[in-house]
Amino acid sequence: RQYTTPTDSLARRSCQTALWHISEALARWVAPILSFTAEEIWEHLPGERSESVFLEQWYTGLVELPANAELGRDFWEQVLQVKQAVNKAIEDARNQKIVKANLAADAVLYVSDELQALLSRLGDELRFVTITSTATLKPLASAPADLPGMLAGLKVVISASPHAKCARCWHHREDVGAHAEHPEICGRCVDNVDGAGEVRHYA
Known part of the structure; x- marks a missing residue:
């Protein structure tokens, strides 16, 4: 951002x-x-x-988030655990030559109802947390049977994005090349360059 x-x-x-x-x-x-x-x-x-x-004195400008507030410390600690699990899945995919870089990856997160409720609050910005081109949530019950769990209530599948790479943000997006005036960048970047700019809430 x-x-x-x-x-x-x-x-x-x-x-x-x-x-x-x-x-x-x-x-x-x-x-x-x-x-x-x-x-x-x-x-x-x-x-x-x-x-x-x-x-100087010790800096006191860093305010600790309340643990139980909406999107508070407990929330972000859980998100961080998911992020670390996705990182491990991406590293495994890199070792298997499935992807060469994080932003070349699409992530499917098979999640429990609890994690679904937690992560869905981030909306499309979940992909900015995972640093992947997409991050899709699906029910844990629909995960492949032989897929190992990354942590309780989470299984992750990493695949190579089929879409072109945006020359500006490096995300692989379906709408790269869809704008005649900016044929090499994605719609989000077009909005940031020529439009009002994207809205970001969390990540």
């Missing part, structure tokens, strides 16, 4: 805000062991600040 969404879009600015908070904290955290690196980070961070990171 930092590189593909419009310059002044909420999606890009929210990404930059998150990166800024992380950088403010990270520079302080690594300062005792990577002093020169921390100082270089400090010199390049925007905004008014003291001369040295070593003159």
Whole structure:
């Protein structure tokens, strides 16, 4: 979203805000062991600040998500577990020469009812979490019988996307080449280049 969404879009600015908070904290955290690196980070961070990171206090701008809030910490910890399982499935597919890169992959997630309810809240943005060109949810009961489980309530199938690669975002999408003025990019990128820009909520 930092590189593909419009310059002044909420999606890009929210990404930059998150990166800024992380950088403010990270520079302080690594300062005792990577002093020169921390100082270089400090010199390049925007905004008014003291001369040295070593003159600063501990950063308190990172707010912890409530555990049980809607889309809170518990939610994202479960999503992270799914993400790690998909990563393992992609790595296996790469070793088997099924795909060469994450964005060349289509992911089908066979999920329990509980995971279906959880992951469906992300909508189409689930593919941005898995970093695959598509991420499709299907009932766990419909998974191939010999497919091993990645974690409780989840089985994953990775296949090579049959679609062309977008020259801008590198996702493999069915609508690449569907726009005469931009024959090499997908519809999402066309909207980001010439339109109002895509709407991103979560990822």
